[in-house]
Structure formats: C-alpha cells, structure tokens
Amino acid sequence: xxxxxxxxxxxxxxxxxxxxxxxxxxxxxxxxxxxxxxxxxxxxxxxxxxxxxxxxxxxxxxxxxxxxxxxxxxxxxxxxxxxxxxxxxxxxxxxxxxxxxxxxxxxxxxxxxxxxxxxxxxxxxxxxxxxxxxxxxxxxxxxxxxxxxxxxxxxxxxxxxxxxxxxxxxxxxxxxxxxxxxxxxxxxxxxxxxxxxxxxxxxxxxxxxxxxxxxxxxxxxxxxxxxxxxxxxxxxxxxxxxxxxxxxxxxxxxxxxxxxxxxxxxxxxxxxxxxxxxxxxxxxxxxxxxxxxxxxxxxxxxxxxxxxxxxxxxxxxxxxxxxxxxxxxxxxxxxxxxxxxxxxxxxxxxxxxxxxxxxxx
Amino acid sequence: xxxxxxxxxxxxxxxxxxxxxxxxxxxxxxxxxxxxxxxxxxxxxxxxxxxxxxxxxxxxxxxxxxxxxxxxxxxxxxxxxxxxxxxxxxxxxxxxxxxxxxxxxxxxxxxxxxxxxxxxxxxxxxxxxxxxxxxxxxxxxxxxxxxxxxxxxxxxxxxxxxxxxxxxxxxxxxxxxxxxxxxxxxxxxxxxxxxxxxxxxxxxxxxxxxxxxxxxxxxxxxxxxxxxxxxxxxxxxxxxxxxxxxxxxxxxxxxxxxxxxxxxxxxxxxxxxxxxxxxxxxxxxxxxxxxxxxxxxxxxxxxxxxxxxxxxxxxxxxxxxxxxxxxxxxxxxxxxxxxxxxxxxxxxxxxxxxxxxxxxxxxxxxxxxxxxxxxxxxxxxxxxxxxxxxxxxxxxx
Amino acid sequence: xxxxxxxxxxxxxxxxxxxxxxxxxxxxxxxxxxxxxxxxxxxxxxxxxxxxxxxxxxxxxxxxxxxxxxxxxxxxxxx
Ligand code: HEM
Ligand code: HEM
Ligand code: SF4
Ligand code: SF4
Ligand code: SF4
Ligand code: SF4
Numbered sequence: 001x002x003x004x005x006x007x008x009x010x011x012x013x014x015x016x017x018x019x020x021x022x023x024x025x026x027x028x029x030x031x032x033x034x035x036x037x038x039x040x041x042x043x044x045x046x047x048x049x050x051x052x053x054x055x056x057x058x059x060x061x062x063x064x065x066x067x068x069x070x071x072x073x074x075x076x077x078x079x080x081x082x083x084x085x086x087x088x089x090x091x092x093x094x095x096x097x098x099x100x101x102x103x104x105x106x107x108x109x110x111x112x113x114x115x116x117x118x119x120x121x122x123x124x125x126x127x128x129x130x131x132x133x134x135x136x137x138x139x140x141x142x143x144x145x146x147x148x149x150x151x152x153x154x155x156x157x158x159x160x161x162x163x164x165x166x167x168x169x170x171x172x173x174x175x176x177x178x179x180x181x182x183x184x185x186x187x188x189x190x191x192x193x194x195x196x197x198x199x200x201x202x203x204x205x206x207x208x209x210x211x212x213x214x215x216x217x218x219x220x221x222x223x224x225x226x227x228x229x230x231x232x233x234x235x236x237x238x239x240x241x242x243x244x245x246x247x248x249x250x251x252x253x254x255x256x257x258x259x260x261x262x263x264x265x266x267x268x269x270x271x272x273x274x275x276x277x278x279x280x281x282x283x284x285x286x287x288x289x290x291x292x293x294x295x296x297x298x299x300x301x302x303x304x305x306x307x308x309x310x311x312x313x314x315x316x317x318x319x320x321x322x323x324x325x326x327x328x329x330x331x332x333x334x335x336x337x338x339x340x341x342x343x344x345x346x347x348x349x350x351x352x353x354x355x356x357x358x359x360x361x
Numbered sequence: 362x363x364x365x366x367x368x369x370x371x372x373x374x375x376x377x378x379x380x381x382x383x384x385x386x387x388x389x390x391x392x393x394x395x396x397x398x399x400x401x402x403x404x405x406x407x408x409x410x411x412x413x414x415x416x417x418x419x420x421x422x423x424x425x426x427x428x429x430x431x432x433x434x435x436x437x438x439x440x441x442x443x444x445x446x447x448x449x450x451x452x453x454x455x456x457x458x459x460x461x462x463x464x465x466x467x468x469x470x471x472x473x474x475x476x477x478x479x480x481x482x483x484x485x486x487x488x489x490x491x492x493x494x495x496x497x498x499x500x501x502x503x504x505x506x507x508x509x510x511x512x513x514x515x516x517x518x519x520x521x522x523x524x525x526x527x528x529x530x531x532x533x534x535x536x537x538x539x540x541x542x543x544x545x546x547x548x549x550x551x552x553x554x555x556x557x558x559x560x561x562x563x564x565x566x567x568x569x570x571x572x573x574x575x576x577x578x579x580x581x582x583x584x585x586x587x588x589x590x591x592x593x594x595x596x597x598x599x600x601x602x603x604x605x606x607x608x609x610x611x612x613x614x615x616x617x618x619x620x621x622x623x624x625x626x627x628x629x630x631x632x633x634x635x636x637x638x639x640x641x642x643x644x645x646x647x648x649x650x651x652x653x654x655x656x657x658x659x660x661x662x663x664x665x666x667x668x669x670x671x672x673x674x675x676x677x678x679x680x681x682x683x684x685x686x687x688x689x690x691x692x693x694x695x696x697x698x699x700x701x702x703x704x705x706x707x708x709x710x711x712x713x714x715x716x717x718x719x720x721x722x723x724x725x726x727x728x729x730x731x732x733x734x735x736x737x738x739x740x741x742x743x744x745x746x747x748x749x750x751x752x753x754x755x756x757x758x
Numbered sequence: 759x760x761x762x763x764x765x766x767x768x769x770x771x772x773x774x775x776x777x778x779x780x781x782x783x784x785x786x787x788x789x790x791x792x793x794x795x796x797x798x799x800x801x802x803x804x805x806x807x808x809x810x811x812x813x814x815x816x817x818x819x820x821x822x823x824x825x826x827x828x829x830x831x832x833x834x835x836x837x
Binding site for chain 1: 370371373374376377378379380381382383385386388389391392399403406407409410411412413414415416417424425432446448452453454455456457458459460461462463464465467468469471472477478479480481482483484485486491503506507508509510511523525526528529530531532534537539543546547550551554570571572573574575577578579585611615616617636637638639640643644646647665666667668669670671673710711712
Binding site for chain 3: 208248250
C-alpha cells in the first residue's frame with residue numbers, strides 16, 4: 001500500500017495492558033493475598049500477607065449504560081479511590097478502596113445516584129443477560145426489561161445477605177444463549193414455538209441452500225422446488241424451533257409475536273465446589289411475553305427462590321437442595337406442573353431417565 | 362425538550378428500585394438524536410412483542426472480519442437514527458480493571474461516534490459500543506487504537522479471551538490469569554481479527570475451581586486453576602472456625618471425596634484423594650490454602666446449545682504448569698493449541714465447534730489427532746458397553 | 759513464492775469468490791484448502807496462502823461477511 005495514510009493506521013495492537021490500571025495496593029500485593037472477609041452484601045475486604053488491606057464496594061449496574069453513567073462512576077472513583085474501579089463478569093461495578101473510612105460515604109453517594117451496593121456473598125447476584133429487543137434480530141423476548149422487572153422484585157436479595165448460598169440468575173433471549181444461562185441456578189430463556197417462515201423471494205438472494213440445510217440440528221430442512229425455482233421445505237413435525245437456520249439464512253424469520261415467550265430452568269451450576277458442574281433443567285416450558293413487566297416470569301422466579309430459601313440447608317446451592325429432596329417434591333412444593341415437555345426426547349434423552357427403583361413416595 | 366417518541370410502556374420500566382436501563386437509554390438520548398429513535402423502536406417492540414431489527418447486512422473495518430456486528434432497523438423511515446445501529450466490540454482489559462481517566466475517554470468516543478450507549482460488558486467480555494454507522498467505524502476504531510485499545514473477536518474466529526481477576530485480588534488464584542489472558546490475546550491477534558476457523562473458538566481463564574468466568578460451560582478451551590501438592594492447613598485458624606461453624610457438617614461431610622477428618626482437634630486431609638474442588642477452602646479461607654505446586658487443568662469442548670446441543674468442558678490436561686511454560690513463551694501450550702486448530706481445520710465442518718467435532722469423530726480419534734494419550738483422568742469410569750472396535754495390529758502385552 | 763505465482767494466486771482467490779457469488783459461500787479456510795489443491799504444483803505452503811489472503815483482506819479487495827459463520831465476499835459498491 002503506497003499511500004501514507006495507510007501506514008499510520010493502527011491494527012492488531014491488542015488490548016491495553018492491565019498493569020496500567022491496577023491500583024498501587026494491588027500492584028504491591030499481586031499474588032500475595034492471604035484471605036478475605038465479607039463485611040456486608042455490598043462490601044468486602046481482602047487482606048494481603050503484608051497486612052495491607054483492599055476494600056471493595058460492589059454496585060449493581062444495568063449493563064446497558066450511557067456515557068453519563070460512566071462519568072458518574074468515574075466521579076465517585078476519583079472522590080474515593082484515586083480513580084480505580086473494575087467490573088465483574090456479572091456486570092457489577094467494583095470500587096477499589098484503600099481507606100475503610102471511605103466505604104460509608106461512598107455508599108451514600110451510590111444511593112444518591114439511585115444505585116444499589118450488594119451482590120456479595122449468599123445473595124442474588126446481578127443477572128447476566130443479553131441484548132433482546134434493544135439490539136438483536138433473533139430474540140424471542142426482550143432481555144433488559146425482564147431483568148429489570150425481576151431485579152425490582154428481588155431487590156432485597158441483592159442488598160442483604162439472606163439466602164442459604166449464592167443464587168446465580170441468567171437470562172438469554174434465544175437458544176444462542178449469549179448469556180451463560182445453560183448452567184445457572186435459575187435461568188430465563190427466550191423461546192420460539194413455531195417453525196421459521198420461508199420468504200421465497202429473499203431466499204435465493206440472501207441464502208446459501210446447502211449451508212442452510214446443514215444448519216439444522218434435526219435435519220428438518222429439505223431442498224424443494226416451487227414454480228420451477230429452487231426453495232426449501234421445513235418438516236414441521238421434527239423442527240424444534242431453535243432458530244439455527246435463521247442465523248445462517250435471513251430469509252427464514254422465526255420470531256412470532258403471537259407465540260414467542262420465555263421458559264424457566266433451574267439447578268445449573270458452573271463451580272466445581274463439592275459437586276460437578278451441571279446444566280440447568282427445565283421447570284416451566286413456556287410463559288407468554290407480557291411486556292412491559294412480565295409478571296408471570298417474576299412470580300415464577302420468586303416462587304423458586306422462596307421455596308429454596310425455605311427448604312435448603314445452609315450452604316446448599318439450588319441444585320444440591322433439589323437433588324436432596326428429589327424433583328417430584330420440587331414440583332409439588334412449587335406447584336409447577338410436570339408435563340411431557342419435561343421428559344427429554346432429544347439426543348441426550350437416555351442420560352436423564354431414572355434407571356433404578358429409587359423413588360421418594 | 363419534548364420527547365421525539367412517546368414511550369408509555371418503557372416508562373413503566375423506570376419505576377422500581379433496581380437501576381433502570383430505560384433511564385440510561387434516555388440519558389444517552391439527551392445527547393444523541395439517533396438514540397431517541399432507538400427508544401422509539403424499542404417502545405414499538407414492546408407494543409408489538411417482537412424484535413424490529415433486520416437480519417443481514419454487513420459492518421466492519423477494513424481488513425478485519427471481526428469486532429463489529431451489523432444492525433439495521435426494519436423501519437428506516439420511522440426511525441432514521443437507527444437505520445444503521447451497529448455495535449463495535451472493544452477488547453476489555455484483563456480482569457476488567459480501568460481507571461476513571463481512560464473510562465471517560467472510552468465513553469467520550471462512544472458518544473462522539475456512536476449513540477452514547479455501552480454494554481459494560483458483553484457476555485464474552487468485550488466493551489460494546491452501540492449505535493455506530495458504517496461511515497464512522499474507521500474513525501472510532503482508530504480513536505480507540507490511539508487510546509491503546511483494539512477490537513475484539515467476532516465471526517468464525519478466536520473470540521476475545523477473558524479471565525477472572527485472579528492474583529490481582531483473589532487469594533484462591535492458582536496461576537496468573539490476567540497475564541496468560543493478556544499474553545495469549547496478544548499472541549493471537551491475527552486469529553482474532555481475521556476469521557479463518559470453522560466457527561468460533563473461546564479461551565477462558567479461571568484461577569480456581571470456583572470458575573468465576575464460567576469457563577467450563579462456555580469456552581472451547583477452559584483453564585481452571587488447581588494444585589498438585591497438599592492443602593496448607595493452619596490448625597489454629599481451624600480451631601477458630603470450629604468455635605463459630607459446624608465444621609463437621611458444613612465442611613467435612615460435604616467434601617466430595619470424603620478425604621478430610623478430625624484426629625483429635627487437628628484437621629487431617631488425605632491429599633492424594635482431594636479433587637481440588639475448593640469447597641473446604643471457600644468455607645474456611647483463613648485456615649486452608651491451596652498448595653505450592655500450582656497450575657491449571659485444561660478442559661476442552663464446552664459450548665452453548667447451537668448447533669447440536671450444549672456441552673460442558675471435558676478434562677483433557679489434568680495439570681498444566683502455567684508459570685513454567687510462560688517462561689518459554691507458552692511453547693508447550695501453543696503447540697497444543699496449534700494441534701487442535703489444525704485437526705479442526707482438517708476435519709471440522711462449517712459451524713462445528715471443537716466439542717461437536719469430538720462427538721462426531723469420537724474422542725479417541727480426536728486425541729490421536731491432537732497428539733494426546735488417553736488417561737483415566739479423562740473419564741468418569743471406563744466404558745461399560747462391550748462394542749469395542751479392536752484394531753488388527755493391536756498386540757497384547 | 760515468486761511475484762508471478764503470488765499474482766496468480768491473488769487473481770485465483772478473488773476470481774473464485776467472484777465466480778461463486780450467489781452460489782456458494784466460501785469460508786476463508788475453504789478457499790485456503792481449495793488453493794492448496796489448485797497450486798499443489800507450485801509447492802505453496804498453507805501459511806503462504808493464508809498470508810496472501812490476509813493481504814487481500816487488508817487491501818479491501820475482498821471483505822468478510824457473516825451468516826452464522828464468516829465467509830468471503832466481494833465488497834459492495836460504494837463502500
Ligand atoms: C469465598 C470464596 C469466594 C471468593 C473470595 C470469590 C471471589 C470472587 C470474586 C473476586 C469474583 C469477581 C471475579 C471477576 O469478576 O472476575 C467472583 C465472582 C464470581 N464467583 Fe466467586 N468467589 C468465591 C466463591 C465462589 C463460589 C463458591 C462460587 C460458585 C459456587 C463462585 C462463583 C462466582 C461467580 C459465578 C462469579 C461471577 C459473579 C460476578 O461477577 O458478580 N464464587 N467471586
Ligand atoms: C447474528 C446473531 C448474533 C448476535 C448479534 C450475537 C451477539 C452476541 C453478543 C453481542 C455477544 C457478547 C459478545 C461479547 O461480549 O464480546 C454474544 C456472545 C455470545 N454468543 Fe452471540 N450473537 C449471535 C449469534 C450467536 C450464535 C449463532 C451463537 C451460538 C451458536 C451465539 C452464542 C453466543 C454465546 C455462547 C455467547 C457468550 C459467550 C461467552 O459468554 O463467552 N451467538 N453474542
Ligand atoms: S441470546 Fe439470542 S437473541 Fe439474545 S442477543 Fe444472543 S443471539 Fe441475540
Ligand atoms: S428452527 Fe431449528 S429445528 Fe427448525 S428448521 Fe430451523 S434449524 Fe431446523
Ligand atoms: S475463579 Fe477462583 S481464583 Fe478466580 S476470582 Fe474466582 S475464586 Fe478467585
Ligand atoms: S478441596 Fe474439595 S476435595 Fe479437596 S479436601 Fe477440600 S472439599 Fe475435599
């Protein structure tokens with residue numbers, strides 16, 4: 001490329017080096033932390049082998065934020081912790097303080113901004129979620145609105161420690177599962193229930209036939225001809241409404257306002273503590289979309305959480321509690337209906353049946 | 362100033378105690394006309410109960426096949442501001458550490474070149490800037506580059522690696538997650554920006570079995586911290602815990618391998634039987650600490666449901682000495698990664714993740730392909746079905 | 759790789775994508791494999807082909823598309 005401009009163009013420089021953003025107390029004690037203590041649901045202290053202390057104040061964020069929100073956070077960080085802050089994998093903000101005396105005033109300023117400190121320890125952590133109607137074309141529901149409605153209702157569980165163990169809730173608006181819902185204590189998942197509709201005109205322009213056919217996990221897409229032109233046919237008997245074909249072929253929209261909605265899953269866990277990681281399991285196959293506040297979804301999450309709080313022993317994650325009492329009792333306690341949809345008849349079916357005479361009667 | 366679009370349904374979501382994303386979109390809209398149109402479109406989705414983003418259409422910066430996602434409204438006449446509403450992924454700092462100075466600048470660029478809205482952060486880890494037009498992409502990209510930030514992954518490529526905050530603040534971390542995440546991201550810039558794979562590939566790094574970045578359920582190659590020698594016990598602190606916690610019930614009885622017990626007042630651990638699950642250490646962090654010979658286990662093949670079903674990562678490398686290999690510029694690890702990618706290149710098909718490839722060709726074929734020997738740590742138990750495909754040249758020894 | 763071979767390789771890659779536009783979407787690795795076969799007589803390595811493809815992409819003569827997975831495409835007019 002002879003042009004001058006092109007030589008100056010920066011590419012492949014990679015991410016910024018993290019060392020530049022570590023507060024001095026972390027630089028000094030890197031890899032030499034001794035232990036930590038949770039002070040309350042919004043703050044904790046990490047103590048280094050040297051005796052140095054680092055105080056963390058965690059604050060819930062909606063993840064989708066404005067530039068002004070970012071500047072609000074920055075102002076607080078400047079005021080209380082020399083500008084140092086970080087984010088967690090669950091979209092919380094963490095202020096990194098050296099002076100314990102700053103915790104309370106910081107929390108007061110946080111409250112003034114309408115934000116909540118919390119999410120540490122045996123509480124409901126912030127809900128990991130996806131784009132929804134705000135930014136995605138595949139979504140079966142909105143993401144931020146459902147999350148906001150659920151968090152409004154569970155607010156007390158975020159700001160105060162009062163559950164048997166951590167509860168991780170996640171939301172994804174379609175089976176692509178951009179949020180890691182597959183292994184959460186409670187998962188809310190956008191669900192389509194009708195096969196994609198084929199737009200014949202756009203099909204040939206926009207889609208490659210073989211890769212569209214190959215996209216289907218159930219071999220439900222077959223080549224066909226209509227009026228002498230190449231097209232596709234969907235076997236509605238076998239389609240599982242996953243939307244994989246739409247990802248590959250924009251001429252097969254699957255979203256349908258009349259039939260889209262949400263399903264609820266529980267008992268996933270990704271940590272290896274005690275028991276092995278495991279996926280979330282279906283408890284409510286379908287709840288219709290009911291914007292702006294999705295009351296039935298909120299109620300379902302609350303029902304699960306209340307039953308868990310009531311029944312679980314200290315230290316038991318949702319899945320450990322359910323496995324102790326058994327799934328039949330979980331359905332009885334929550335009042336959720338067990339249906340044919342709860343029996344796995346897809347590929348992995350054989351692994352989810354009860355191959356024993358063990359049963360709680 | 363009057364609102365451009367009435368939003369009665371979204372206004373409902375400004376009520377309640379939890380911080381409101383609607384309020385955030387509004388705040389961005391105060392400075393950005395196009396974000397007013399975003400509000401209008403989202404309100405319409407709430408009314409119609411369906412998304413109004415169109416599928417198809419491209420966005421990107423020259424030379425890269427990653428780092429931007431194209432977004433176009435179905436109603437360009439009604440919502441001209443979001444006729445193009447692309448998102449740009451900015452590779453986050455390892456461990457999500459920032460300072461106020463750089464965050465203000467990041468937000469400033471998002472306001473100048475985008476709709477003033479950000480995701481902090483996306484599920485994979487990037488900072489996402491929402492609402493760019495294609496004609497501003499290059500300028501935004503270069504503005505971030507001047508700050509020392511580059512675009513993240515996207516498409517059929519190495520997705521932006523991410524890690525837990527590890528040794529920066531966590532006493533449980535068994536290796537330097539931030540460093541290996543940063544080093545490998547730098548080493549594989551080409552693989553991140555120019556998609557050459559069958560589908561996406563993810564690395565995630567967690568410092569211990571608590572797996573705070575959920576690597577085991579969503580990364581093709583998950584690094585989970587562990588140790589080889591004995592858990593360090595501070596018996597005095599154990600006694601302190603005994604005073605306030607039912608250690609027998611909540612710690613010892615829940616050890617998955619029943620490898621700890623009391624002898625008199627002293628806690629004893631049968632370390633060769635410990636599976637490094639972290640439970641006892643989580644419960645008594647002042648009394649128990651991981652050993653000294655630290656490293657990571659490597660699990661392969663996790664993924665979300667599409668295309669053929671969700672998978673958890675499978676144990677392939679029980680112990681990888683991260684620190685030692687980092688001194689050699691990760692030579693051993695890079696060889697393993699290159700073997701995996703070569704095998705995938707050769708035998709994978711479009712949109713097939715590594716886990717699905719393993720399932721299709723069989724784990725043993727995969728192991729041979731990447732040059733690893735089968736070992737008992739890889740299985741829960743040996744096979745229980747007798748349909749064994751013996752090979753001719755196999756000799757009995 | 760000689761300049762002459764490189765020119766042929768470039769033309770062949772871009773020509774193949776042009777020829778198949780609307781019929782088949784080549785993902786980058788497919789075109790690399792295809793060229794490995796096509797140019798087997800010239801003894802080109804996979805790395806050399808990947809390098810040439812990278813230069814084509816950096817020069818903007820081809821662009822990346824995305825439909826569930828990444829593929830190579832001719833740039834649209836006006837971009
Ligand atoms: C007392 C022991 C523990 C400590 C000190 C601890 C510490 C932390 C820290 C520092 C983070 C933020 C990490 C980051 O953003 O990269 C975190 C997040 C997380 N931890 Fe732990 N952890 C502990 C136990 C556990 C356990 C037992 C589990 C699971 C059973 C767990 C699951 C998670 C998850 C899912 C996250 C993401 C949450 C978020 O970002 O808000 N942790 N933990
Ligand atoms: C074209 C449609 C899609 C869009 C717009 C989209 C968008 C996104 C975005 C914005 C993220 C967060 C990225 C980041 O933080 O860097 C993400 C993550 C993710 N996407 Fe998608 N995605 C799409 C299709 C898919 C498909 C087809 C799959 C699976 C087959 C998928 C699976 C995931 C997963 C599992 C994550 C999270 C991974 C992690 O936590 O590391 N997405 N997606
Ligand atoms: S989960 Fe599905 S609908 Fe939601 S953002 Fe991801 S791809 Fe889009
Ligand atoms: S929605 Fe899924 S199952 Fe149905 S045709 Fe498309 S790819 Fe196949
Ligand atoms: S994964 Fe382990 S080392 Fe990393 S932050 Fe979580 S508890 Fe700490
Ligand atoms: S780490 Fe887990 S397996 Fe090891 S002793 Fe502690 S509880 Fe038992």
